[in-house]
Amino acid sequence: MFNEEDKIKEACGVFGIFGHPEASTMTYLGLYALQHRGQESAGIVSIDENGKMHDRVDMGIVADIFDEKKLALLVGSRAIGHVRYSTTGSSNLQNAQPVRINYINGDLTVAHNGNLVNADEIKRTLEERGSIFKSTIDSEVLVHLIAMYNKMDFLDAVKESLTKLKGAFSFMIMNRDYLIAARDPNGFRPLEIGKLEGAYVFASETCAFDLINAEHVGTVEPGEMVVISRDKLTGEAKLERIQFAERARSAMCVFEFIYFARPDSYIFGRTVNEIRRGLGRQLAEESSVDADVVIPVPDSGVSAAIGYAEGAGIKYDMGLIRNHYIGRTFIEPSQSIRDFGVKIKLNPVKGIIKDKRVVVVDDSIVRGTTSRKIIKMIRNAGAKEIHYRISSPPIMNPCFYGMDFPTKTELIANSHNMEEIKKYLRVDSLAYLSMDGLIKAVGGKKEKYCMACFDGDYPVDFNEDQTKLMFETKNKC
Numbered sequence: 001m002f003n004e005e006d007k008i009k010e011a012c013g014v015f016g017i018f019g020h021p022e023a024s025t026m027t028y029l030g031l032y033a034l035q036h037r038g039q040e041s042a043g044i045v046s047i048d049e050n051g052k053m054h055d056r057v058d059m060g061i062v063a064d065i066f067d068e069k070k071l072a073l074l075v076g077s078r079a080i081g082h083v084r085y086s087t088t089g090s091s092n093l094q095n096a097q098p099v100r101i102n103y104i105n106g107d108l109t110v111a112h113n114g115n116l117v118n119a120d121e122i123k124r125t126l127e128e129r130g131s132i133f134k135s136t137i138d139s140e141v142l143v144h145l146i147a148m149y150n151k152m153d154f155l156d157a158v159k160e161s162l163t164k165l166k167g168a169f170s171f172m173i174m175n176r177d178y179l180i181a182a183r184d185p186n187g188f189r190p191l192e193i194g195k196l197e198g199a200y201v202f203a204s205e206t207c208a209f210d211l212i213n214a215e216h217v218g219t220v221e222p223g224e225m226v227v228i229s230r231d232k233l234t235g236e237a238k239l240e241r242i243q244f245a246e247r248a249r250s251a252m253c254v255f256e257f258i259y260f261a262r263p264d265s266y267i268f269g270r271t272v273n274e275i276r277r278g279l280g281r282q283l284a285e286e287s288s289v290d291a292d293v294v295i296p297v298p299d300s301g302v303s304a305a306i307g308y309a310e311g312a313g314i315k316y317d318m319g320l321i322r323n324h325y326i327g328r329t330f331i332e333p334s335q336s337i338r339d340f341g342v343k344i345k346l347n348p349v350k351g352i353i354k355d356k357r358v359v360v361v362d363d364s365i366v367r368g369t370t371s372r373k374i375i376k377m378i379r380n381a382g383a384k385e386i387h388y389r390i391s392s393p394p395i396m397n398p399c400f401y402g403m404d405f406p407t408k409t410e411l412i413a414n415s416h417n418m419e420e421i422k423k424y425l426r427v428d429s430l431a432y433l434s435m436d437g438l439i440k441a442v443g444g445k446k447e448k449y450c451m452a453c454f455d456g457d458y459p460v461d462f463n464e465d466q467t468k469l470m471f472e473t474k475n476k477c
């Protein structure tokens with residue numbers, strides 16, 4: 001990720017573990033690996049052998065929230081964790097996850113990645129029946145639904161509740177007996193299964209397994225809940241797979257491949273790095289140009305730029321260096337430095353760029369404001385020609401399934417044609433990957449993916465009035 005202001009934001013990462021003596025530490029490490037999926041808040045809830053829950057949820061990044069002492073308080077061999085970027089509800093502590101409640105059947109906790117498109121409707125019905133919500137996030141409706149079905153067996157209550165939800169969800173759900181990983185029937189967001197000695201682990205991406213030496217053993221399938229409990233005879237963790245709903249039209253988010261997921265992750269049955277290199281190779285096939293060097297916009301453009309260089313037979317080099325050690329705030333000098341915000345994050349390597357015809361590869365253009373600054377920076381470093389290549393098609397539409405997009409009109413490709421964008425960015429040439437090229441690079445089957453932000457073909461109906469702060473606006477009346 002490069003610039004937080006002009007990039008699409010991911011809507012969270014989830015992690016869960018059952019049957020490990022250091023469950024909370026493993027969750028902490030898992031969240032550390034998933035930090036790119038949300039940096040606004042993070043939390044861990046553990047459960048001890050007496051069924052008592054312990055939690056620590058706070059604003060900020062994982063490394064700032066937890067230390068050894070805090071983790072030591074999160075006792076128990078089971079835990080779930082969450083990193084958040086807000087897509088429904090403000091970024092504040094009240095909305096941080098995992099959500100934890102105590103109801104007639106005991107403690108219950110839930111962590112969610114995705115966005116529910118019918119949360120508004122469900123919330124209204126529940127409130128009419130007397131539910132009182134403590135947050136303004138969509139995810140909380142699940143705990144209220146489960147509580148409403150309190151007379152049912154717990155697994156039946158979860159199953160029944162999940163069938164009421166529409167949209168994108170990868171959930172971790174935990175009570176005193178079970179850890180459940182559930183994925184929506186369209187399979188929008190990834191959710192992977194791992195094993196660590198005798199323990200089962202779940203994570204949004206496999207990079208979380210690599211860090212804790214867990215073995216990747218499978219995927220939570222669309223419409224499925226994978227249930228981990230303790231075997232009554234052996235005391236060991238056992239896994240059960242329950243299809244809570246029929247699979248719907250497959251809608252894996254193609255943007256996970258293009259930009260969101262870490263390149264070292266394996267999701268949707270593919271390695272992200274391989275896909276991104278393929279996007280770059282395809283882009284080179286479609287829009288090659290005579291040039292001296294291919295450089296990426298780091299970090300997310302790196303794999304595609306390598307692929308482009310391979311495909312075009314042009315030398316690859318790191319012409320922009322990213323500073324990875326920027327905190328959340330930095331002090332600007334009072335005398336303004338032009339384009340300070342971009343410069344603090346990226347710096348061009350003049351020796352690579354000066355007097356060269358440069359191909360710059362980036363994963364996407366959102367508003368175009370940051371791209372323009374990067375191009376200017378490369379021009380000032382002495383580039384003779386700049387050819388901007390984008391490893392995805394133009395973003396035309398917002399996402400309603402758990403990514404934070406600007407409004408339609410703010411998306412530069414929605415309101416400007418290619419020539420206008422090229423002029424605005426001040427590049428010598430501009431090319432995006434074609435839709436056909438994208439489909440080819442991700443395996444040739446459009447029907448497996450959601451590509452709505454590019455082609456407007458939304459797999460699940462939604463209410464256009466649903467906004468990020470919809471529950472807060474209502475509360476103010």
Ligand code: SF4
Pocket residue numbers: 188252253254255256398399400401402403450451452453454
């Ligand atoms: S609209 Fe775009 S970002 Fe949203 S789920 Fe579909 S492909 Fe992903």
